[in-house]
Every structure is written in structure tokens, then in C-alpha cells.
Amino acid sequence: MKRCILSLMLLLMAQQCFCWGFYAHRKINYLAVFLLPPEMLVLYKPNIGFLEEHAVDPDKRRYAVADEGPRHYIDIDHYGEYPYNELPRKWKDAVEKYSEDTIKAYGIVPWHIQTMLQRLTMAFREKNFTRIMKNSAEIGHYIADSHVPLHACSNHNGQHTNQKGIHGFWESRVPELLAEKQFDFFIGKAQYISDPAKYAWDRVLESAAAADSVLLFERELTRQFPADQKYAFESRNNNVIRQYSSAFTIAYDKKLNGMVERRMRLSIQSIASFWYTAWVNAGQPDLRPLVKQSFSEADLKEFDKLNESWKGSSGKMLGREEE
Numbered sequence: 598m599k600r601c602i603l604s605l606m607l608l609l610m611a612q613q614c615f616c617w618g619f620y621a622h623r624k625i626n627y628l629a630v631f632l633l634p635p636e637m638l639v640l641y642k643p644n645i646g647f648l649e650e651h652a653v654d655p656d657k658r659r660y661a662v663a664d665e666g667p668r669h670y671i672d673i674d675h676y677g678e679y680p681y682n683e684l685p686r687k688w689k690d691a692v693e694k695y696s697e698d699t700i701k702a703y704g705i706v707p708w709h710i711q712t713m714l715q716r717l718t719m720a721f722r723e724k725n726f727t728r729i730m731k732n733s734a735e736i737g738h739y740i741a742d743s744h745v746p747l748h749a750c751s752n753h754n755g756q757h758t759n760q761k762g763i764h765g766f767w768e769s770r771v772p773e774l775l776a777e778k779q780f781d782f783f784i785g786k787a788q789y790i791s792d793p794a795k796y797a798w799d800r801v802l803e804s805a806a807a808a809d810s811v812l813l814f815e816r817e818l819t820r821q822f823p824a825d826q827k828y829a830f831e832s833r834n835n836n837v838i839r840q841y842s843s844a845f846t847i848a849y850d851k852k853l854n855g856m857v858e859r860r861m862r863l864s865i866q867s868i869a870s871f872w873y874t875a876w877v878n879a880g881q882p883d884l885r886p887l888v889k890q891s892f893s894e895a896d897l898k899e900f901d902k903l904n905e906s907w908k909g910s911s912g913k914m915l916g917r918e919e920e
Contacts, residue, residue: 617772621773625652633787637872637876640887660914661907665915669706669739670753671705672704706743706801710871740800744800745767746810747763747808766815781858784865787872789877790871790874800863811853828840
């Protein structure tokens with residue numbers, strides 16, 4: 598009996614994952630900084646620790662704000678078949694056709710990225726240090742999420758195909774195991790995005806097109822692996838958790854032909870390019886006067902409040918659970 602209870606507890610702990618995983622989101626924001634031109638690096642490099650750490654703030658907010666969840670995904674397959682032309686790309690047209698409640702129910706990530714770009718552009722125009730940093734960190738999160746196939750699929754955690762846990766497997770377990778040793782993060786410089794709306798939708802459509810492979814290859818591999826070799830018990834943060842085994846993870850990544858690495862690399866490129874685009878659209882303001890600025894006491898209290906609400910949430914997301 599005690600062994601059964603322990604196994605259940607370990608399984609529950611293993612299922613508490615996040616979009617792209619905290620590790621990957623932080624890594625993506627961190628690496629995006631190095632793609633910026635010198636005129637932006639002068640501000641972003643000294644604050645790289647903030648951009649890395651606060652890359653996960655939107656995920657933390659999902660435990661405190663009910664409306665946060667839909668900003669991370671879009672179940673685009675709800676709207677017909679690829680390339681989902683029945684869904685208007687402009688927010689106003691989509692709301693007029695389906696209603697705002699419906700649009701929000703199935704996710705709004707491509708539209709929210711555009712909203713965040715506007716906020717970041719305004720922050721640059723106003724030369725507002727706090728808003729530049731906060732919006733840069735958070736737009737990075739939403740952009741990265743749009744590159745995840747299961748963020749563009751209604752079967753977002755394999756719940757319809759008896760594959761529960763695949764969400765965290767793809768976006769957390771694979772990069773955590775392989776990114777440092779195997780992934781190539783030598784990426785070109787940030788590029789100006791002339792049509793941000795189209796760019797955001799293109800990334801979502803790429804993700805949607807890849808979702809079937811993410812699910813199919815896991816099923817195929819499961820049939821090939823003995824049940825006792827698919828999972829393993831590993832130590833993490835002084836806890837023993839039930840985890841996809843290293844052998845299964847490596848085999849899955851190989852079967853996907855490096856998909857996770859490609860989407861992670863493109864996330865980094867996309868984030869740096871959106872940061873750069875916001876700065877250019879704001880008139881390329883001189884950021885050097887902001888270098889010595891820091892966050893106010895009120896800012897720090899706001900960050901602490903978010904952390905406290907997240908830690909006190911009992912691990913329960915508001916709205917749709919991803920894992």
C-alpha cells in the first residue's frame with residue numbers, strides 16, 4: 598500500500614510541468630540577447646539575468662489570473678483544416694465571426710504577441726526602463742510558446758489519444774536532457790520583421806503542421822519500447838520523480854529528426870527579431886541613458902507578489918491545465 602501511494606505521489610510531481618519548461622524559457626530569452634545589435638546590447642546585456650529569470654513570469658501568472666492561459670496557445674484545429682483559412686487573422690474580424698468568448702476559449706497567442714509588440718514599442722518610445730525589460734521578458738515567453746506544436750493543437754497533452762504527459766515531454770524533458778550537450782545555438786543576428794502579424798501566424802501554422810508528428814512518433818516509439826524502459830526514476834531538486842527515461846527521450850528526439858532543437862533555435866531568433874523590430878519601430882532610441890537605471894521598490898514588490906501567489910497556488914493552474 599505504501600509503495601502504491603509513493604508511486605502516485607511521484608507521478609503527480611512529475612506531471613507538474615510548464616510551457617517549454619522553466620529551463621527552456623529561461624535559456625531561450627538568455628540566448629536571444631546575443632543576437633541583438635550593439636545599440637541594444639548596451640542595455641540588454643547588463644540586464645540579461647532579469648530577462649532570463651522573468652521569462653517564466655507569464656507561466657507563474659497562470660496560477661493567479663484566469664485570463665492568462667489563452668495567451669499561451671491556440672487550438673487552431675478547432676477552426677477546420679490546415680491552413681485554417683476559415684479563421685480570420687485580424688482580431689476584429691475573428692471576434693465578429695466567432696465571438697470574443699469563443700476566440701478566447703481556444704487561445705489567442707498570435708494576437709497577444711502583436712499586443713505585446715505594441716507595448717514594447719511604446720516602452721521604447723517612452724524610454725521606460727521598467728516596461729522595456731518587463732515587456733521584453735514576457736513577449737519572449739509568448740513567442741516561444743507559439744513555436745511549440747502542442748500549443749497549436751486541441752490534443753495539447755495527448756489527452757484524446759492516451760498520451761497524457763507528452764506536452765511536458767516534448768518541451769521540457771527533451772531540452773533539459775539534450776540542449777546543453779547536443780543542441781547548436783550558433784544563430785544569426787536579429788532581423789527586422791516587416792509584417793509581425795504574418796510572422797506570428799506563420800510560426801503558429803508551422804507548429805500546427807508539426808503536431809501530428811509529435812503525437813504519432815511518441816505512439817510508435819512506445820510500441821517499440823518495453824514498458825519498464827519508457828520511464829525511469831530520477832533525482833531532481835532533492836526529489837525523486839518518475840520521468841521519461843533518457844533512452845526513450847534520446848530515441849524520440851532522433852525520431853523527430855531534431856524538431857525540438859529547430860523550434861528552440863527559431864524561438865531564439867524570433868524573440869531577438871521582435872525585440873529589434875520594436876526598437877526600430879520606436880525610432881531606434883538611444884538606450885545608453887537607461888543603463889544605470891534599476892527597478893523601483895514598487896516594481897520589486899510586484900515581482901515578489903507574483904512569486905508569492907504562484908508559490909501559494911497549490912500547483913493548480915487557473916483555466917486549462919497544460920499537463
